[in-house]
Amino acid sequence: MAVARPVLKITGLHKRYDQLEVIGNLSLEVRKGEVLVVIGPSGCGKSTLLRCINGLETIQGGDIELNGQSIIVGHTRWNLVRQQIGMVFQSYDLFPHMTVLENILLGPMKAQGRERAEATKEAEAFLDRVGLLDRKDSFPRQLSGGQKQRVAIVRALCMNPEIMLFDEVTASLDPEMVREVLDVILGLAEQGMTMLIVTHEMAFARAVADKIVFMDQGSIVESAPPDIFFQNPVSDRARKFLNIFQFEGVKKEERHND
Amino acid sequence: MFLGIETEFIAKALPLYGQAAWRTVWVAACGVALSLIIGLFCSLARYYRIPGLKSLAAAYIELARNTPLMIHLFFLYYGLPRVGLTLDGITCGVIGLAFLGGGYMAEAFRAGLEAVSRAQIESGLSLGLSRRQMVRYVILPQALAVAVPAVAANTIFLMKETSVFSIVAVADLVYVFRDLIKEGHSNENLFLLTIFYLVIILPVSILFNRWERRLRRDGIGH
Numbered sequence A: 001m002a003v004a005r006p007v008l009k010i011t012g013l014h015k016r017y018d019q020l021e022v023i024g025n026l027s028l029e030v031r032k033g034e035v036l037v038v039i040g041p042s043g044c045g046k047s048t049l050l051r052c053i054n055g056l057e058t059i060q061g062g063d064i065e066l067n068g069q070s071i072i073v074g075h076t077r078w079n080l081v082r083q084q085i086g087m088v089f090q091s092y093d094l095f096p097h098m099t100v101l102e103n104i105l106l107g108p109m110k111a112q113g114r115e116r117a118e119a120t121k122e123a124e125a126f127l128d129r130v131g132l133l134d135r136k137d138s139f140p141r142q143l144s145g146g147q148k149q150r151v152a153i154v155r156a157l158c159m160n161p162e163i164m165l166f167d168e169v170t171a172s173l174d175p176e177m178v179r180e181v182l183d184v185i186l187g188l189a190e191q192g193m194t195m196l197i198v199t200h201e202m203a204f205a206r207a208v209a210d211k212i213v214f215m216d217q218g219s220i221v222e223s224a225p226p227d228i229f230f231q232n233p234v235s236d237r238a239r240k241f242l243n244i245f246q247f248e249g250v251k252k253e254e255r256h257n258d
Numbered sequence B: 001m002f003l004g005i006e007t008e009f010i011a012k013a014l015p016l017y018g019q020a021a022w023r024t025v026w027v028a029a030c031g032v033a034l035s036l037i038i039g040l041f042c043s044l045a046r047y048y049r050i051p052g053l054k055s056l057a058a059a060y061i062e063l064a065r066n067t068p069l070m071i072h073l074f075f076l077y078y079g080l081p082r083v084g085l086t087l088d089g090i091t092c093g094v095i096g097l098a099f100l101g102g103g104y105m106a107e108a109f110r111a112g113l114e115a116v117s118r119a120q121i122e123s124g125l126s127l128g129l130s131r132r133q134m135v136r137y138v139i140l141p142q143a144l145a146v147a148v149p150a151v152a153a154n155t156i157f158l159m160k161e162t163s164v165f166s167i168v169a170v171a172d173l174v175y176v177f178r179d180l181i182k183e184g185h186s187n188e189n190l191f192l193l194t195i196f197y198l199v200i201i202l203p204v205s206i207l208f209n210r211w212e213r214r215l216r217r218d219g220i221g222h
Helices: A046-053 A077-080 A102-111 A118-130 A145-157 A173-190 A202-208 A226-231 A238-243 A250-257 B007-047 B053-065 B067-081 B090-114 B120-126 B131-168 B173-181 B185-218
Strands: A004-019 A020-031 A033-039 A061-066 A087-090 A163-167 A195-198 A209-215 A219-224
Touching: A020 A046, A020 A061, A020 A219, A033 A046, A033 A202, A046 A163, A046 A195, A077 A087, A077 A118, A077 B120, A087 A145, A087 B053, A087 B120, A102 A118, A102 A145, A102 B131, A118 A145, A118 B131, A145 A173, A173 A195, A173 A202, A195 A202, A195 B120, A202 A226, A209 A226, A219 A226, A219 A238, B007 B053, B007 B090, B007 B131, B007 B173, B007 B185, B053 B090, B067 B131, B090 B131, B120 B131, B131 B173, B131 B185
Parallel strands: A033 A195, A033 A209, A087 A163, A163 A195
Antiparallel strands: A004 A020, A004 A061, A209 A219
């Protein structure tokens, strides 16, 4: 099989807040149709990494290429770049003054200048796929967290982006709503969507990822296919991190001591 | 006679007050409309920190908010003719009210703009909206919703401020009141004056209240 072209290529990225280095000399590549999952402890720079890719953060060094074109060097028209990058945030951030459908159509119609009829058709097809077509005229306040997040995903998808970025999209959801959102992302992976996902859901990461990237203190510590990473992490730091998600049988021992 | 009030006089004076009330409403409406435009412009200049305009807007806002309307009117009506610009009373009234109100409306809109969260802005930017589209579709609708209560308070305040217009010879409610009171009937005149202010201001108050309630129900703004 021929190796797919890289959609996103980051080389030697540096991100600093004043003197504090948040990301140091980070390089990675996401190929077309590939799903990369970034995991790591809080504050390791994984969310910042996503924010740098669509220009919500300025960077202090290195380069980011989208489809072979640098979006750093030269005069970047960020609104045009962002139209090719779908971003979904932890807190959904739907526009409260618009209905579900209006939320989804804003980007395609205003930013991309597409026809209402054509964009609506696509929006409704996506909404149907995530099981929310009957809520298209609802306002965000009338939806549950999981429903809002599914709408936010559709809103990003409707721009027909080259790549989707997911920033801990289930982190503020109630546990019973996590599944419905993750299922949508799994569905996208099956259809070959190129994705860069930051998550704390380890089982999901393992299921969806083509490659796991483990970050700590602003750089990539190791990256490997999920089966290898989760069974035999090479670095101490990755092993320690994965141990956090393991639980010992505490109760049994307590009973023993009685 | 009714409750000690001379009804014949009321019937006679009613048309005069009615006319004055209409004039008051008209001048207030123009003044408020202009103050909304000035306020929006100034608040955006400050919000986007536009060099030059930002400080100009800030200086204007302080000047407008910290000087009385009477002084603005004196300046327009008695000061400007000295540099060759003579304006009639109504024009002075509209401009004066717009000048005063612009400062207050700017502060109301600024509070609204600052209430739009960073997350909302990033969410809009991520869709690839341009700066102008962001203002129009994401920022302003939310900011205006938050600003509605303050805009309502300012509008009512400005309508009441028209009561000093008689000093620049605008035949408003107070002007008619002062004219008629010379011939007595002070109770009847005071009664009419109060009623007419209520008649023009209360509906505005009620409409704004409804609007605020609906926005709250929709969960937009605060």
